Amino acid sequence: MTQPTTGGGATSTNPGLSTNPGAVPTRRGTELILLAFAAGIVTLANVLVEANQTESVTADVLWYGLAYLGLFGVAHVAVRLLTPYADPLILPCVALLNGLGLVMIQRLDPSIQEHLRALGVDERFVPNDQGPKQVLWTAIALGLFVAVLVVIKDHRRLAKYGYTCGLAGLVLLALPGLLPASISEANGAKIWLRLGIFSIQPGEFAKILLMIFFASFLVAKRDLFMHAGKRVLGMDLPRARDMAPLFAAWGLSVGVLVLEKDLGTSLLFFGIVLVMLYIATERAVWLVIGLTFFMAGCVIAYNLFSHVQLRVDIWLDPFADFFGKGNQLALALFGMGTGGIFGTGLGAGRPELVAFANSDFILSSIAEEVGFVGFAAVLMVYLMLSMRGLRSALAVRDSFGKLLGGGLAFAIGFQVFVVAGGVTKLIPLTGLTAPFLALGGSSLVANYALVALLLRISDAARRPVTVPKPRPQQAPIAEASTILVERPR
Amino acid sequence: MNTPLRRVALSVMVMMVLLLANATYIQVIKADEYRKDPRNTRVVMEEYSRQRGKIIAAGQPLADAKETNDRLKYLRTYPQGPMYAHVTGFYSPQYGGRGLEWAENEVLNGSDDRLFVRRLSDLITGRDPRGGNVETTIDPKVQQAAYEAMTAKNFKGAVVALDPKTGAVLGMVSTPSYDPNRLSSHDPEVVQQAWKAYTAESGDKPILNRAVSESYPPGSTFKLVTAAAALQSGFDKNSQLTAAPSIQLPQSTKSLPNFANMRCGSGQTASLELALALSCNTAFAELAGKLGEDKLRAQAEKFGINGAEQEIPLSVVPSSLGDIPDQAALYQTGIGQRDVRMTPLQDAVVAATIANGGMRMQPHLVKSITSADLTELDTTKPKQVERAMNANAAATLRDMMIKSEQNTRGEGKIAGVQIASKTGTAEHGANPEQVNPHAWYVAFAPAEDPKVAVAVIVEDGGDRGLGATGGAVAAPIGRAVIRAALQGGG
Numbered sequence: 001m002t003q004p005t006t007g008g009g010a011t012s013t014n015p016g017l018s019t020n021p022g023a024v025p026t027r028r029g030t031e032l033i034l035l036a037f038a039a040g041i042v043t044l045a046n047v048l049v050e051a052n053q054t055e056s057v058t059a060d061v062l063w064y065g066l067a068y069l070g071l072f073g074v075a076h077v078a079v080r081l082l083t084p085y086a087d088p089l090i091l092p093c094v095a096l097l098n099g100l101g102l103v104m105i106q107r108l109d110p111s112i113q114e115h116l117r118a119l120g121v122d123e124r125f126v127p128n129d130q131g132p133k134q135v136l137w138t139a140i141a142l143g144l145f146v147a148v149l150v151v152i153k154d155h156r157r158l159a160k161y162g163y164t165c166g167l168a169g170l171v172l173l174a175l176p177g178l179l180p181a182s183i184s185e186a187n188g189a190k191i192w193l194r195l196g197i198f199s200i201q202p203g204e205f206a207k208i209l210l211m212i213f214f215a216s217f218l219v220a221k222r223d224l225f226m227h228a229g230k231r232v233l234g235m236d237l238p239r240a241r242d243m244a245p246l247f248a249a250w251g252l253s254v255g256v257l258v259l260e261k262d263l264g265t266s267l268l269f270f271g272i273v274l275v276m277l278y279i280a281t282e283r284a285v286w287l288v289i290g291l292t293f294f295m296a297g298c299v300i301a302y303n304l305f306s307h308v309q310l311r312v313d314i315w316l317d318p319f320a321d322f323f324g325k326g327n328q329l330a331l332a333l334f335g336m337g338t339g340g341i342f343g344t345g346l347g348a349g350r351p352e353l354v355a356f357a358n359s360d361f362i363l364s365s366i367a368e369e370v371g372f373v374g375f376a377a378v379l380m381v382y383l384m385l386s387m388r389g390l391r392s393a394l395a396v397r398d399s400f401g402k403l404l405g406g407g408l409a410f411a412i413g414f415q416v417f418v419v420a421g422g423v424t425k426l427i428p429l430t431g432l433t434a435p436f437l438a439l440g441g442s443s444l445v446a447n448y449a450l451v452a453l454l455l456r457i458s459d460a461a462r463r464p465v466t467v468p469k470p471r472p473q474q475a476p477i478a479e480a481s482t483i484l485v486e487r488p489r
Numbered sequence: 490m491n492t493p494l495r496r497v498a499l500s501v502m503v504m505m506v507l508l509l510a511n512a513t514y515i516q517v518i519k520a521d522e523y524r525k526d527p528r529n530t531r532v533v534m535e536e537y538s539r540q541r542g543k544i545i546a547a548g549q550p551l552a553d554a555k556e557t558n559d560r561l562k563y564l565r566t567y568p569q570g571p572m573y574a575h576v577t578g579f580y581s582p583q584y585g586g587r588g589l590e591w592a593e594n595e596v597l598n599g600s601d602d603r604l605f606v607r608r609l610s611d612l613i614t615g616r617d618p619r620g621g622n623v624e625t626t627i628d629p630k631v632q633q634a635a636y637e638a639m640t641a642k643n644f645k646g647a648v649v650a651l652d653p654k655t656g657a658v659l660g661m662v663s664t665p666s667y668d669p670n671r672l673s674s675h676d677p678e679v680v681q682q683a684w685k686a687y688t689a690e691s692g693d694k695p696i697l698n699r700a701v702s703e704s705y706p707p708g709s710t711f712k713l714v715t716a717a718a719a720l721q722s723g724f725d726k727n728s729q730l731t732a733a734p735s736i737q738l739p740q741s742t743k744s745l746p747n748f749a750n751m752r753c754g755s756g757q758t759a760s761l762e763l764a765l766a767l768s769c770n771t772a773f774a775e776l777a778g779k780l781g782e783d784k785l786r787a788q789a790e791k792f793g794i795n796g797a798e799q800e801i802p803l804s805v806v807p808s809s810l811g812d813i814p815d816q817a818a819l820y821q822t823g824i825g826q827r828d829v830r831m832t833p834l835q836d837a838v839v840a841a842t843i844a845n846g847g848m849r850m851q852p853h854l855v856k857s858i859t860s861a862d863l864t865e866l867d868t869t870k871p872k873q874v875e876r877a878m879n880a881n882a883a884a885t886l887r888d889m890m891i892k893s894e895q896n897t898r899g900e901g902k903i904a905g906v907q908i909a910s911k912t913g914t915a916e917h918g919a920n921p922e923q924v925n926p927h928a929w930y931v932a933f934a935p936a937e938d939p940k941v942a943v944a945v946i947v948e949d950g951g952d953r954g955l956g957a958t959g960g961a962v963a964a965p966i967g968r969a970v971i972r973a974a975l976q977g978g979g
Contacts, residue, residue: 275497278493278496278497279494280490282490330528333519334526334528336515336520337522337524337529339520340516340517340520340524341517349531350531350535353531371516372513372516375512375516376512380505382505383501383502383505386501387501394495402490409501413501413504413505414501414504416504416505417507420508421504424512424515425511425515426508
């Protein structure tokens with residue numbers, strides 16, 4: 001999949017030759033068909049939920065399906081008008097994940113309420129209408145998505161605002177950590193900004209802004225990092241002073257970990273910086289150095305912070321403290337085991353037994369109800385999304401685009417790995433949420449902005465270069481033959 | 490920058506493969522272990538979220554499923570409570586089940602093969618799968634009469650009433666009883682407290698179904714079996730037996746007396762008929778000795794006293810004669826002492842078999858099984874098990890039992906109804922003279938065309954203590970049950 005296939009690759013490797021814009025298919029029709037396909041799957045999921053929960057299927061699901069198609073129809077039209085050459089698979093993948101997430105969140109609403117009430121949780125803490133709220137967030141997110149496409153006509157212009165983005169990102173990232181806990185802390189992590197009824201996680205937006213900064217910074221200073229320093233163990237180590245940015249990123253990650261108790265963002269952020277550094281410099285030595293830093297960070301974090309130790313203990317044996325700290329993960333594993341290969345059926349499982357079944361643990365909820373088969377399918381959709389992003393990065397012509405696109409696409413794949421790995425006990429739990437699926441407005445809005453940027457980059461990758469029309473060539477007289485030549489107009 | 494990008498893509502793919510491998514491990518390899526882990530409440534909840542079938546007696550529900558708002562969607566209720574507790578049993582989230590709830594669990598929860606078609610259609614139409622119903626053979630009038638008679642004086646014991654012609658269980662009571670509603674509650678604390686109270690070591694063990702899960706020495710009611718063996722082996726009702734008030738057990742210094750050390754009638758000898766009517770121990774001990782172990786044992790086995798468990802579908806503990814090592818033991822066995830143990834159900838079967846002209850019918854508690862929409866899926870047909878005695882012998886024994894009833898005191902005789910019966914006062918324990926005896930009464934009526942056969946046991950003398958007899962304590966209960974069966978109570 002990393003090799004450009006003939007269809008798209010021809011245009012990217014040799015775009016200058018194409019003089020007729022019509023020669024490059026925009027593939028928007030494919031996108032529309034795939035969107036309709038996604039709408040079909042989401043509607044089917046809705047039908048199954050309804051059949052399993054209320055024993056009857058009403059015509060309402062048809063309207064939900066049409067509303068969904070309408071919502072993404074708008075996005076499709078925006079893409080058609082603003083980024084006509086964008087990759088046709090990215091939006092349908094996102095739409096499918098978002099739709100499945102909505103079905104799941106909607107389906108879990110009554111179950112979670114019932115479960116919490118049965119546990120004797122105070123009515124004030126029983127959430128309501130999370131499904132409709134998430135639909136509203138989807139609409140807002142799609143609004144921002146269109147806005148990003150409208151405002152950013154050319155991704156290369158973002159490079160000029162690199163430092164602005166960096167500063168803004170830094171502020172957003174650090175803000176919750178520095179604000180009093182009453183505003184910023186919930187469920188043990190200080191990553192929130194609670195403004196009245198709205199709660200947002202500024203870190204989600206900081207992630208994108210910092211990626212823009214890093215991309216522009218690395219493209220501008222790329223040569224610096226290519227300088228070789230000492231040679232140790234067959235590797236050219238960079239000069240110590242060139243490692244400053246990596247140190248900074250590492251420091252920032254540790255800061256996030258300490259001040260905000262957010263293992264996930266810390267890990268994600270460090271991973272992205274490392275990969276972008278590697279893409280920019282093409283030197284694996286950065287990975288080695290980065291991983292060394294990472295290990296050191298892990299050891300320090302484990303030894304200093306009780307919340308890190310707790311996560312590791314749970315990971316090693318969630319059943320050791322079944323009725324206490326390991327309960328959430330243990331119940332999620334039970335759920336996935338009960339689901340087995342084909343799942344309990346949508347709406348027929350008991351995912352609500354797991355705390356945060358619709359946000360942090362939505363992947364295990366899905367795995368329980370649609371089984372290994374469905375879970376694998378969801379992972380494949382994520383993989384496809386990430387791959388299409390990376391392919392666009394590969395195909396785009398400018399370094400900044402490559403770096404930013406690569407970072408954004410990797411961010412999606414890496415985040416899925418961290419989240420899914422966490423809920424399936426592959427790695428310790430970190431508290432990130434599955435992009436597009438999980439409950440949470442900030443994450444959804446930020447990820448739609450991310451996808452808008454990816455679409456913009458993929459559009460640039462496939463868009464034929466509009467060079468001025470070449471003048472008709474005059475054949476040298478000597479080579480003039482007697483064949484009939486079209487008269488130059 | 491393309492090479493690193495390709496490598497990054499490869500790394501993302503590797504991460505996904507790791508996730509898939511791990512998911513395979515959890516959802517395929519470890520799935521069964523996780524599913525069956527007792528701490529995994531999903532399976533239990535699944536069972537509860539299905540609407541369990543009803544247990545029904547004559548159209549009225551004994552066990553029902555009431556919809557609730559909590560997460561176990563249906564609450565099991567027992568509208569008749571303790572009166573039917575040993576028929577229905579209970580079904581509890583923590584403690585499993587008893588009675589029909591347990592024995593017919595697969596029908597009630599809908600997993601029985603006979604409900605397969607129904608399940609298939611549920612799957613296709615998307616209806617919530619529902620369990621099938623179990624219709625019992627219980628006659629509510631009989632059940633109520635038996636329960637009220639036993640509880641009126643706080644008796645410990647059991648009553649079993651059978652239809653002698655079909656083997657259908659018309660009533661089955663064990664007292665003291667318990668409230669199954671408390672054990673099926675969705676409040677774990679209520680259930681735990683009830684369970685503690687009901688199973689306390691020092692208590693009366695109300696959950697124990699004395700009718701089928703406990704066996705007792707049958708005492709003089711066993712003389713019916715001995716008499717049957719005699720009638721089948723050439724004896725008749727006029728055959729003369731000893732009338733001595735007491736005889737010495739063979740090869741032993743111990744003597745075996747009649748009740749209150751009385752002579753058996755006024756003659757030098759007593760007829761078999763008189764010996765049964767007066768329940769003379771000496772005559773029957775001698776008779777057993779004359780018949781020999783083999784004949785006695787063969788006759789007992791024909792009545793079903795064969796040391797085997799059976800299912801009605803509640804499981805019934807074995808009734809047996811026990812070991813008979815010598816002639817002395819044979820003498821004691823002949824009067825239903827020594828190691829003879831019978832369940833009240835088995836004693837009712839003996840009476841019912843005599844009532845049915847010697848043909849033993851298979852006792853059964855389930856009349857039919859219906860699907861949730863009351864379509865009949867299976868009906869229990871009366872099943873002949875074995876001919877225990879020929880019709881003539883059975884008629885003779887019946888007539889002897891009528892005489893016995895005439896010699897039995899106690900209240901509750903029914904005008905115009907001929908009852909055939911036998912009482913028993915069974916000694917038990919290590920020190921029989923000091924322990925209150927069990928009072929027995931087995932009977933059937935009307936004698937000329939039996940509609941009901943009944944066995945009653947009142948443990949430990951009921952309210953009469955050491956002076957208790959089957960006639961005084963158990964007979965009134967048996968007669969009340971017969972009256973309810975024949976006349977509908979009153």
